[in-house]
Amino acid sequence: xxxxxxxxxxVVALALxxxxxxxxxxxxxxxxxxxxxxxxxxxxxxxxxxxxxAQLASGHRPGEPLAFACYVLAALLIPPLAxxxxxxxxxxxxxxxxxxxxxxxxxxxxxxxxxWRAGA
Amino acid sequence: xxxxxxxxxxxxxxxxxxxxxxxxxxxxxxxxxxxTRFQQAPVxxxxxxxxxxxxxxxxxxxxxxxxxxxxxxxxxxxxxxxGVLLVGTASRSYPGAFPDETVWSDYGRGYGFxxxxxxxxxxxxxxxxxxxxxxxxxxxx
Numbered sequence: 535x536x537x538x539x540x541x542x543x544x545v546v547a548l549a550l551x552x553x554x555x556x557x558x559x560x561x562x563x564x565x566x567x568x569x570x571x572x573x574x575x576x577x578x579x580x581x582x583x584x585x586x587x588a589q590l591a592s593g594h595r596p597g598e599p600l601a602f603a604c605y606v607l608a609a610l611l612i613p614p615l616a617x618x619x620x621x622x623x624x625x626x627x628x629x630x631x632x633x634x635x636x637x638x639x640x641x642x643x644x645x646x647x648x649x650w651r652a653g654a
Numbered sequence: 655x656x657x658x659x660x661x662x663x664x665x666x667x668x669x670x671x672x673x674x675x676x677x678x679x680x681x682x683x684x685x686x687x688x689x690t691r692f693q694q695a696p697v698x699x700x701x702x703x704x705x706x707x708x709x710x711x712x713x714x715x716x717x718x719x720x721x722x723x724x725x726x727x728x729x730x731x732x733x734x735x736x737g738v739l740l741v742g743t744a745s746r747s748y749p750g751a752f753p754d755e756t757v758w759s760d761y762g763r764g765y766g767f768x769x770x771x772x773x774x775x776x777x778x779x780x781x782x783x784x785x786x787x788x789x790x791x792x793x794x795x
Contacts (some may be wrong), residue, residue, distance in 0.1 A: 600689055604682035612675075619671060627667040634668065638675055 536585050536649055543578045544643040550575065551636030558629035564620050568632050575639050576613040582646070583610065597652025605649060608641040659783040660719040661727060668702040669779055672772065679765075680706035680757045695752070701741060702756045708734050712776060728780055735773035738762055742770070 550571040557568065583606055596602035616635030620628035662670050684702035692699055708730050715727025742761035745752040755764050762769025 598686075601682075601686045604686060608682060612678075615674070616671065619667070619674075623663060623667055625664060625667070627665055630668045631671040634671055634675070654767055 535582060535589070535647060536615055539578065539582050539585075540643070540647045543575075543582065545638035547575050547636050547643060551633045554629060554633035554636060557601060558626045561626045562629055563624040563626065564582040564628045564632055569617060572613045572617055572632055572635065575636060576610075579609045579613075579639070579643075582643075586650075596650045598649040601652075602646065602649040605623070605642050605646045608645065609639060609646060610644065612638055658721075658724060661715075661724065661779060661783050662719065665723045666716060666779060666783070669775060670713060670717045671717060672768070673709060673776070676757070676769070676772065677706065677709035677713045677755065681707045683757065696761075698752050698756050701737075701758070705734075705737060705757045706743075708737065712773075716776065718778075724780065724784075731773045731780065732777035734769075735777065738769050738773065749762075 554568050554571060557565070586606065612635050616631055620631040622628075660666070675707075680702065684699065684706045687699040687702055711726055712734060715723045715730055718725075738758045738761060741756060741758035745756075745759040752759050757765060757769055761767060761786035
């Protein structure tokens with residue numbers, strides 16, 4: 535895990551989620567900018583996952599391996615699934631789905647760090 | 655007889671998304687519990703697995719359109735409400751029997767009480783879409 539990303543990613547995801555939910559409150563359908571925000575979060579998760587894979591290869595082990603693996607998978611899957619679900623309807627509620635996904639990502643990132651260091 | 659409105663449109667889109675998130679969280683949590691610590695507390699961990707199944711069924715039932723899906727959603731949301739109330743009360747009365755939290759322990763406190771709120775919203779939404787016109791104006795097919 536990159537320590538900087540571990541701190542920055544949840545904060546960025548939280549901020550983007552807040553902004554997207556605000557857009558939903560203002561009755562905006564999903565915009566390209568919103569999709570870009572989710573793409574940015576996904577890139578961050580991919581980067582972190584790549585680093586984790588490298589660290590696993592060099593012998594590091596997460597404190598709670600099974601839980602950690604679940605959080606990695608969830609963090610990778612949530613943004614694309616949210617986008618797929620949101621794009622089937624152009625309404626404020628789809629925008630809210632994207633915002634909620636960002637908030638969930640922030641939570642996944644925090645738990646990722648916790649389960650990695652657990653017991654250490 | 656007027657046809658019921660789809661449950662996955664309009665506000666239902668967000669509701670289904672949150673349900674899906676809980677289905678994912680509950681499934682993962684119960685997999686970890688059953689996979690690593692089953693011997694410690696079989697009953698709460700089996701409850702976790704049951705909760706996960708209920709969330710998965712509710713998500714599918716609400717996301718899809720049709721009478722069968724609506725029935726599945728109704729059954730799942732009702733079971734969920736009963737479950738969170740029963741397990742919530744049991745975990746408060748007999749804290750010793752629940753050494754590790756399940757999704758429904760203490761009325762879903764570990765999840766911001768969303769497990770208590772979700773079935774209520776789900777049931778209200780099912781009732782609303784059964785009698786009202788679809789708020790988003792979608793035909794649903």
